[in-house]
Amino acid sequence: MIEAHDLTRRYGDFTAVSGISFSVQEGEILGMLGPNGAGKTTTIRMITGFLPPTSGQVTVDGKDLFESPREARRQLGYLPENVSLYPEMRVDEYLAYRARLEGLSRGEARSAIPLAVERCLLGDVRHQIIGTLSKGFRQRVGLATAILHNPRVLVLDEPTVGLDPKQIISIRELIRELGRQHTLLLSTHILPEVELLCDRVVIIDKGHIVAEGTPQSLRERWTGNPALRVILKDAPAGAAEALAALPGVLRVKDGGPDGSWTLECEPGSDPREEVFRTAASAGWVLLELARQRGATLEDIFVRLTTADTADTAAASEGAHPPGPPAATPADATEEVVS
Amino acid sequence: MNGLLATYRRELRAYFFSPLAYVVLFFFLAVNGFIFVALVGNLNDPGSPGGPPFTFFFNTSWVILLLVTPVLTMRLVSEELRSGSIEVLMTAPVTEGQVIGGKFLAALTFYAFLWFPTVAYAAMISLYEKVSWGPIGAGYLGLLLIGALFLSMGIFSSATTRSQLLAAMMTLAMVLLLYLLDLFGRLVNGDVLKKALDYVNVWGHIDELANGIVDTRRLVFYLSGTLFFLFLASRALEDKKWR
Numbered sequence: 029m030i031e032a033h034d035l036t037r038r039y040g041d042f043t044a045v046s047g048i049s050f051s052v053q054e055g056e057i058l059g060m061l062g063p064n065g066a067g068k069t070t071t072i073r074m075i076t077g078f079l080p081p082t083s084g085q086v087t088v089d090g091k092d093l094f095e096s097p098r099e100a101r102r103q104l105g106y107l108p109e110n111v112s113l114y115p116e117m118r119v120d121e122y123l124a125y126r127a128r129l130e131g132l133s134r135g136e137a138r139s140a141i142p143l144a145v146e147r148c149l150l151g152d153v154r155h156q157i158i159g160t161l162s163k164g165f166r167q168r169v170g171l172a173t174a175i176l177h178n179p180r181v182l183v184l185d186e187p188t189v190g191l192d193p194k195q196i197i198s199i200r201e202l203i204r205e206l207g208r209q210h211t212l213l214l215s216t217h218i219l220p221e222v223e224l225l226c227d228r229v230v231i232i233d234k235g236h237i238v239a240e241g242t243p244q245s246l247r248e249r250w251t252g253n254p255a256l257r258v259i260l261k262d263a264p265a266g267a268a269e270a271l272a273a274l275p276g277v278l279r280v281k282d283g284g285p286d287g288s289w290t291l292e293c294e295p296g297s298d299p300r301e302e303v304f305r306t307a308a309s310a311g312w313v314l315l316e317l318a319r320q321r322g323a324t325l326e327d328i329f330v331r332l333t334t335a336d337t338a339d340t341a342a343a344s345e346g347a348h349p350p351g352p353p354a355a356t357p358a359d360a361t362e363e364v365v366s
Numbered sequence: 367m368n369g370l371l372a373t374y375r376r377e378l379r380a381y382f383f384s385p386l387a388y389v390v391l392f393f394f395l396a397v398n399g400f401i402f403v404a405l406v407g408n409l410n411d412p413g414s415p416g417g418p419p420f421t422f423f424f425n426t427s428w429v430i431l432l433l434v435t436p437v438l439t440m441r442l443v444s445e446e447l448r449s450g451s452i453e454v455l456m457t458a459p460v461t462e463g464q465v466i467g468g469k470f471l472a473a474l475t476f477y478a479f480l481w482f483p484t485v486a487y488a489a490m491i492s493l494y495e496k497v498s499w500g501p502i503g504a505g506y507l508g509l510l511l512i513g514a515l516f517l518s519m520g521i522f523s524s525a526t527t528r529s530q531l532l533a534a535m536m537t538l539a540m541v542l543l544l545y546l547l548d549l550f551g552r553l554v555n556g557d558v559l560k561k562a563l564d565y566v567n568v569w570g571h572i573d574e575l576a577n578g579i580v581d582t583r584r585l586v587f588y589l590s591g592t593l594f595f596l597f598l599a600s601r602a603l604e605d606k607k608w609r
Contacts, residue, residue: 076457079607098459112451114376116383128372129458173454 029054029103029181029211030075035084037070044070046235047084052181057207059226060215063333067235068215069109072185075213076106089180102131105174105210109185111166115159119150119169122158123176130177144172148202164195171202175210182210188221200224219326233333246328255320256291258303261313263287270310274302288316369460373468374475377442381476390437394430394480401427402487418498419491424505424576425569427484431516432545436537438477439520440530442469443603447528452606462600470521470596477513481506501578508575511588512568516541518595525602544568 030052037045045067052058062068073079075086077093077100086093088100113122123144127137145154148168153161158169167187174182187203188196204225206212216222222229223243231239231246239246260267268289272280276297281290293299300317307314381387405422408414443466446452455465488502516537523536544566551563564570571584 073453078453078457098461101457101459104457106454106457108450108453110450112449112454114380114451116380117376121379125372125376126458128368128375129455129460131368131459170454 029089030213031085031087032071032075033085033087035071035074035081035086037067037074037079038082044235045074045081048232048235048237049084050230050237050240052211052213054180054211056227057212057214057225059222059229060213060232061217061219061222061229061329062215062232063217066232066333068217068232069185071232072109072183072213072215076104076183077101078106102177103180105177105179105182107167107170107174107182107184107187109189111170113158113166113169116157118155118157119161120145120154122169123172126173126176132177140176140178144176147175147205148172149198162195164191164199167191167195167199168202171199171206175206180211181213182206183213185215186217187214188216188218219329231329231332238332239328254293254295254297256293256300256303257288257316257318257320258291258314259286259288259316260307261315264310264312267307267310267312270306271303274299274306276302290320367464369458369464370468370471373460373465374471377469377472378475381438381472386437386441387476390434391480394434395483397430398427398484398487402484406491418501420488420497420502420505421573421576423484423487424508424572428509428512428572429545431513432538432541434477434480435513435516435520435541436523436534438473439517439524439537440534441524442473442521443524443599444528444530444533447606448530452603456603456607462603463596466521466525466596466600466603470518470599473517473521474510474514477517478510481509498578501576504578504580505572505576507580508572508584511584512572514592515588515595518592518599522595522599522602525599525606 032051033049035045035048036043048067048071050058060068060071070079074081074084075088075093077086077097080094086100089103091100091103093100114125117125120141123141124137127140132140145151148171150165150168150172153165158166161169171184171187174184184203188199191199200221203212203214207225214221214225226243228242229240229246230237241249258271268280268282271277271289271291274291276294276299278292278294281292291299291303298319300319303317304314306312402423405419405426409417409419409422443452446455456462485506488497488499491497519540520533520537523540524530524533526536527533545568547563548567548569551560551567554560554563565583565587571587574581574584
């Protein structure tokens with residue numbers, strides 16, 4: 029639906045986006061992930077036709093955004109990062125204005141406006157003046173205007189930023205709902221959002237794409253070998269060697285002050301049963317035995333966007349990372365802000 | 367066309383919903399009312415030179431445009447640039463020209479609305495004396511033409527900056543410059559320059575029109591000037607994207 033080819037944008041000497049190419053397939057939800065200042069909004073603005081790229085090309089539904097901007101824009105619904113509405117207008121007046129602006133006929137508007145109001149749950153505030161609405165409601169008005177002309181593609185730039193947790197949940201539900209009927213490009217720096225909503229992810233840093241794939245494939249590629257965490261009471265001598273000799277175990281690392289060991293295992297192997305039997309037959313007291321959680325998208329994100337240029341270059345070529353990622357105890361509901 | 371119509375309706379509504387419009391209307395009518403009363407009072411004096419009162423009225427009252435046009439236009443584009451609503455506006459399937467055109471027509475409509483009550487002055491005079499409606503119509507045409515040019519300058523200023531204050535000052539400077547060209551014209555020596563300045567002398571134009579002379583050169587001057595500044599305004603808006 030959207031093809032971005034070799035997009036570059038410079039502001040004076042500063043290159044905000046450099047040679048980004050990606051595509052959004054019909055029906056999918058693509059997440060664009062990156063720390064603040066990575067070039068997400070610039071990229072989004074080039075895709076919606078607000079900013080012309082310094083070089084490169086964008087097509088929406090096969091129509092070039094700069095050769096036939098009107099046809100291309102008709103297929104786009106856009107929710108910018110800062111939703112600015114006209115504060116003196118009422119919600120339904122504003123929607124009527126937007127419908128005219130999008131070129132809907134009177135009859136089309138008559139059916140499109142109530143539908144947008146209903147889908148974005150704006151029924152209670154439709155006669156209210158926009159200036160008096162809360163940020164969450166304004167965001168929904170913005171979404172309603174984005175879907176008003178029933179575009180095939182929706183582009184949402186950080187749709188949940190600045191909302192309270194309850195509003196975030198309701199906007200996310202709304203986005204998921206919209207994703208069933210529209211192709212969606214979603215930019216965010218909030219990782220759980222991507223895990224929850226997106227079919228595919230593009231990670232951007234310093235104006236480059238550093239990784240691309242499904243959340244699942246990214247996790248698999250960056251997780252490294254599976255690992256087990258083992259604690260034996262009093263850390264009996266010879267135990268480390270015995271564990272290292274178990275089938276499927278590659279090596280044993282001394283784990284730190286709590287006397288734990290980390291068993292790095294072959295991919296696909298699960299030697300937990302052998303660990304238990306070995307401990308039981310030797311009379312060791314097994315205090316703890318746990319599989320270590322693989323890398324979260326958060327770990328990958330942090331690694332990719334904090335690594336130096338050489339690392340990221342290697343990463344984008346799909347090189348395997350050296351060793352398992354730092355297993356930060358990341359709460360899946362936590363935000364990562366660069 | 368949709369874009370132009372949608373913008374026009376929204377901007378016109380914005381004028382009538384903002385307190386600013388009513389403040390402008392109030393002072394506009396207060397000043398014009400004063401001019402009218404003073405005119406009639408003086409013309410009643412047997413010692414006054416006399417003449418058709420509406421010629422005098424048009425010759426004086428239009429000076430208030432110096433204040434009115436910057437105030438009416440400063441908001442039009444600057445506010446959208448500042449608030450960021452320009453982003454959703456320009457990603458809709460509309461062109462810069464349509465947006466500028468719609469805003470201009472809304473400003474012109476409101477401007478005409480400001481002058482409308484002054485038609486009552488002519489009606490009042492017609493109760494006591496025979497008035498010739500031709501020159502009055504020509505005078506209003508002159509006000510509309512001059513207003514259109516000044517408003518287009520105002521929209522251009524507004525499209526160049528996100529600061530409403532700066533936009534108002536730019537418009538004020540441009541309009542003031544046009545006013546002062548008359549003064550300058552009296553000082554210069556040399557036929558060619560004098561003729562050129564005559565061509566752009568707004569004071570002369572309104573005097574002509576208020577006396578019922580509709581010269582096509584004036585129509586061409588104001589219409590082409592207006593279109594020129596509207597063109598510049600839409601270019602300025604487009605230019606905002608490239609930075």
